[in-house]
Amino acid sequence: MEDTFVEVKSNGTVSAKQGSNSRTPYEHQRKAMECLDIIDKLDDYSTLVVLPTGGGKTYTASSWLLKAALNKHKKILWIAHRQTLLDQAAESFQKFAYAENLPNVLSFKYRIVSGSTDHDRTIDIESSDNLLVASKDSLGRNLPALDSWLAGEKEVYLVIDEAHHSTAKTYRKVIDYVRDRVPHVKIIGLTATPFRTADSEQGLLSKIYTDGVDSGKVVKDNKGITYKIDLKTLINRSILSRPIFERCSTEEGFGDNLGKDDWDRISHLDLLPDDIAGQMADSAVRNKLIVDTYKKNENTYGKTIIFAVNVVHAVTLAKLFNKAGVKAEFIVSDVKDAVTGVTISSKDNEKKLESYRNGDTKVLINVNILTEGVDLPQTQTVFLARPTVSTILMTQMVGRALRGTRAGGTAYAHIVYFIDDWDAHIAWVNPESLFVDEEANFSDSPIEHQKHELRMIAISKIEEFAAILDDSIDTTAIERVPFEKRVPIGMYAFTCLEENGMDHSYQVMVYDSTQEAYEDMMEALPALFMDFGVDEEFVEEETLMDMQKQIADTFFTGEMIPPYEESDIIHVLMYYAQYEDIPKFYTFGDIDKSKLDVAAIAKHIWDEDMGPKKKAEYVDSIWDNTDDNMLRLFFGRKVYFWRQLDIEMMKLSSPDIFEDEPNVNYGRRDFEDMSLYGIGEHAPDYEKELRDSTFEKSMNEEGLYVCAACGYENENRIPFQVDHIMPLNKGGKTVPENLQILCRSCNAKKGDKL
Incomplete structure (x- = not known):
């Protein structure tokens, strides 16, 4: 009978290799291990180790854990969010399992768990496993699978790879689950991107990683970093290559007619709209430039990784390179592309990676799949054929070519980036900015900080400016508001994770008109989620709409006026669902609003009685010669600035310009015959007065709101809705005496019944 089993690499027993490890850790890796030795004296801790891409964070952590944990019969739970990261971690433990690191054990058992068919499932976990390498989603869906593995353990090491993702709820659930069952948990977060781990940051990461090492001493509940080293130091030590930046202008224009939703997708999600991505992928001129640039310097560039816009772009470039006589392959995610019909599995990708490693393939084209975890030290050059607004993504892309001579790479790394003609409002990351002084990564200068704030505000104002230019859109209400009131006072800035592990950034602009509402909303979020019974990290769309x-x-x-955006509320709800925390609010205190005071500029033109020619010259001078370019940064396009200036001039010349001149005698409908929503469309302040008075009369002596039907009490307004005692469709009126509050459950049951 034939064998009824097959050998798999997802679990097994690793025996200690005899002899010594031929790989000697570099100085920064040795120091990182020494710092881990220091903090490991604590019974439990949570800390970060920050090593740039190419700095060997997986090697450093696995080598130290072999001796510090496995050699002492301590279990390790290693968590990551991508299959490649899991495989890389397991391979590192196997590769460096030398007897010198494991003098007290002859072998250890490992298991890799994820949703991949190449890996084991959570139900396969055995209590005898010493090293458990698992995806956070697989564990998050079946945490009890850890029970037998954790049972009886006094101390466990919990490692979180790519730790900048660990603030998501699923990671925190795993952390809490392990902590509840093991007296002493030692948490080590590994990250290659220091941008979220600055000492000054007061975010969610600092709540998870609270312990560190400073000047050779443990610092608890303060600094959450045990060891950190920057890119420039590793470059100077030849651990990483010295980058040579080459800027190639495509002279191709994209995005001239993008709407606000498109700007949001780019600026917040780092996603190009499909039509723009399609234009870039199909641009024969752009693609030819990419291929020709490589061909001209083929011997210098050598093995090259290209980051493409999308799958179509990757496939197209691979064909063009091969046609030009350069062996090229493309790798994409394990999905079928609806446009190209291309299906590439993880096994197909691995074959192509191996062809690249052994030199058969010279150019490897991908769509973000090579940003984390894949070890390709032979890479000499990176082509950035896609733009990004993400500093983290840019760091990861550039890092693919930064393996220095002492690490088996090259002395120099060529970073070739292609610049398109985009609107100045998009704050694309310049790869050269990653290599400025370290402090610039963590604390921008006041001028740069001010410019960044202005870019964020400008993006949010694009739709408003464009609408004012569009004669078919009535923008009278917004034009009435003084211009300085239309400049945001601050923003909520935060990042959300998608279920696929990608993180997206959002900025919610707050104005004088919406500040109080947002503050009240943030305070009520815990009550809202409790009332809706929502505990999932990813909330269903229908529920999100109801909550909004x-x-x-x-x-x-x-x-x-300006109004709030429904999508902004939904994004805040998404954030709270994942992190159970209120997003941080940033005030725009560094912005000198007087430099954006269009009314003052108009007044100066009016007082000086400038004619058309003198006015045009003056406008040109302040637009072109402003030292800090605040007007240009804020408005982006000169036509937007001119239109705002014309509006302010009209207010001076005709103060009653925005008063309507009625020429029709319309019929009338009394407010009492309209719904609250209907009233809100015409008299929003009166709608608010009706709602507020209804809540006030529904409060008991203890200061609690009371449902008129079931008597449910709560100090917060969130669980209640304003209801007509006598429904409108049965003759009821929208007047104070016919309004009451009901809890959501009672209101749903009542409907239009009496």
């Missing part, structure tokens, strides 16, 4: 409506009805009533 409840928030809007409760807090965002009354006249708000």
Whole structure:
């Protein structure tokens, strides 16, 4: 009978290799291990180790854990969010399992767990496994699978790879689950991107990683970093290559007619709209430039990784390179592309990676799949054929070519980036900015900080400026508001994870008109999620819409100009669902609003009685010659600035310009015959007054709101909705005496019944 089993690499027993490890750790890796020795004297801790891409964080951590944990019969749970990271970790433990690191054990058992068919499942976990390398999602869906593995353990090491993702709820659930069952948990977060781990950051990462080492001493509940080294230091030590930056202008224009949603997708999600990505992928001129640039310097560039815009772009470039006589392959995610029909599995990708490693393939083209975890030290050059607004993504892309001579790489790394003609509002990351002085990564100068704030505000104003230029859109209400009131006072800035592990950034602009509503909303978020019974990290779309409506009805009533955006509320809800925390609010205190005071500029032109020619010359002078370019940064396009200036000039010449001149005698409908929403469209302040008075009369002596039907009490407005005692469709009126509050459950049961 034939064998009924097959050998798999997802689990097994690793025997200690005899002899010594031929690989000697570099100085920074040795120091990182020494610092880990220092903090490991604590019974439990949570700390970060920050090593740039190419700095050997997986090697450093696995080598230290072999001796510090496995050699002492301590279990290790290693968590990551991608299959390649899991494989790389397991391979590192196997590769460096020498007897000198394991003098007290002859072998150890390992297991890799994820949703991949190449890996084991959570139900396969055995209590005898010494090293468990698992995806955070597989564990998050079946945490009890860890029970037998954790049972009886007094101390466990918990390692989180790519730790900048670990603030998501699933990671925190795993951390809490392990801590609840093991007296002493030692948490080590590994990250190659220091941008979220600055000493000054007061975010969610600092709540997870609280312990560190400073000047050879343990610092608890303060600095969450045990060891950190920057890119420039490793370059000077020849651990990483010295980058040579080459800028190639495509002279191709994209995105001239993008709307606000498109800007949001780019600026917040780092996603190009499909039509723009398609234009870039199909641009024969752009693609020819990419291929020709490589061909001209083929011997210098050598093995090259290209980051493409999308799958179509990757496939197209591979064909063009091969046609030009350069052996090229493309790798994409384990999915079928609807446009190209291309299906590439992880096994196909591995074959192509191996062809690249052994030199058969010279150019490897991908779509973000080579940003984390894949070890390709032979890479000499990176072509950045896609733009990004993400500093982290840029760091990871550039890092693919930074393996220095002492690490088996090259002395120099060529970073070739292709610049398109985009609107100046998009703050694309320049790869050269990654190599400025270290402090610049963590604390921008006041001028640079101010420019960054202005870019964020400008992006949020694009739709408003464009609408004012569009004669088919009535923008009278927004034009009435003084211009300085239309400049945000600050923003909520935060990042959300998608279920595929990608993180997306959002900025929610807050104005004088919406500030109080947002503050009340943030305070009520815990009560909202409790009332809706939501505990999932990723909330269903229908539930998100219901929650958004409840928030809007409760807090965002009354006249708000500029208004709030429903999508902003939904993004805040997504963030809270994942992190159970309120996003951080940043004030725009560094911005000198007087330099954006269009009304003052108009007044100066009016007082000086400038004619058309003198006015045009003056506008040109302040647009072109402003030292800090605040006007240019804020408005982006000169036509937007001119239109705002014309509006302010009209206010001076005709103060009643925005007063309507009625020429029709319309019929009338009394407010009492309209719904609250209907009233809100015409008299938002009166709608707010009706809602507020209804809540006030529904409060008991203890200061609690009370449902008129079931008597449910709560100090927060969130669980309640304003209801007509006598429904409108049965003759009821929208007047104070016919309004009451009901909890959401009672209101749903009542409907239009009496």
